[in-house]
Amino acid sequence: MTRMTTAMDSRGTASPHANLHSHPGTPLDRPVRIAVVGAGARGAAYAGLAAQWPEKAEIAAVADARPTVRARFAARHSIPADRVFTDWRELAAHGRLADAVIVATLDADHLAPARTFAEQGYDILLEKPIAPTEAESTAIGEVAARTGAVIAVCHVMRYTRYTEQLRALLPQIGDIVSVEHLEPVGAYHFAHSFVRGNWRRTDETAFSLLTKSCHDIDWLGHVIGRRVLRTSSFGGLAHFRPENRPAEATDRCLDCPLQNLCPYSATTLYRDGLREGGTKQYFTRVMTAGDLTEEAVTRALAEGPYGRCVYACDNDVADHQVVSLEYEGGVTASFTMTAFTPLENRHTKFFGTRGQLTGDGRHLHLYDFRTERTTTVDTSLDGSSAAEGHAGGDENLIRCFVDALHQGRPELIRSRVEDSVEGHRVVFAAERARLTGTVVTL
């Protein structure tokens, strides 16, 4: 029979709350209690996944600024009214209510809650990017070191079956010499998130290499297994600018004569989202705060930010960027992020001394120079977008986080903030290289 334990604090005395390090190797005799801060798209998705395992996880409290989002979340997880808060500060002021907290507020609101909850003894699952500036990202890494809190960053790509199998196959190509990696963001995805939506302005959130591609730079470091020494970068905002607006276009798509011709038409995207599932429906939900009705979509098209013409927004983040990376030992990588693609999985080629490994987010093709044969592995999971759960990455991230906390097994967490801060440093360095036209040495 498996030995179970009641929760202990860091001094080993019985406590109503557990920490990951307080019961090493011994499962808790109750579910891990999790508070959710920011119950929007990501917070709700993670809580929904954790709720699949009621014997291991319980959603115990929520803080969210939006009344409808908060009420829906509290009802879904049967959270009593005295554990439902309008702001993370209110939850923090209440004293410790759970074992762990998921911080899924927007990027600029990561540092303050992460610091406060770590100081209160919570372990934390923190959405990426860690924070919008290098100083704040480093500060969160320091908070983890100072308080002993485990802070896991939501680098979901580290947790996919595809990545696990890719890492297992990589030794077969010998030593990695160079890598080519593409993040095809997708035209309507880019228009939704980075032209009309939350991540359109550098001063409100951050530059797109951080908000979109900190995943990619982190993932390259994870699979290559070496430190970056130097970086350069080029790119910018090529297309979604007022000077590219067709003469007949109006400020809003709803009354635009081009709405059935324009590839970025909001009326087409969000009305498709009412009929279709998948990513388009996810975006329509974001646009209407979850109300999937014709009236809500029409109102949001007429009044909200997601109804604007893509050439008449206040966006400034880059829509295409390339980054060159030199790793220890002379290994090189080139990375491209671009808006101008279908909604596809990332593509990567690893060039090794004995072969080549090519991946499309689902299939892996291993070519052996000696036999001149290709072996193909189908990892069977597709759908790398957030709406599709990042090809199993969301579910496995939450499973690992819950299991780590419940079983006292910190090694299950593959994305500790300490590692993630290193990846973020590379992203900030690449952006400095782009802005200054220089090669930046790390």
Ligand SMILES: NC(=O)c1ccc[n+]([C@@H]2O[C@H](COP(=O)([O-])OP(=O)(O)OC[C@H]3O[C@@H](n4cnc5c(N)ncnc54)[C@H](O)[C@@H]3O)[C@@H](O)[C@H]2O)c1
């Ligand atoms: N891991 C990934 O691949 C991935 C994908 C998309 C987004 N993200 C990141 O996840 C985070 C959340 O993004 P989202 O799409 O869920 O955004 P969202 O806008 O849907 O959710 C954020 C929520 O925070 C709430 N909030 C705002 N201020 C608050 C406060 N003071 N206290 C409590 N709640 C507050 C808002 O009401 C909102 O419901 C961001 O940092 C984003 O960059 C990560």
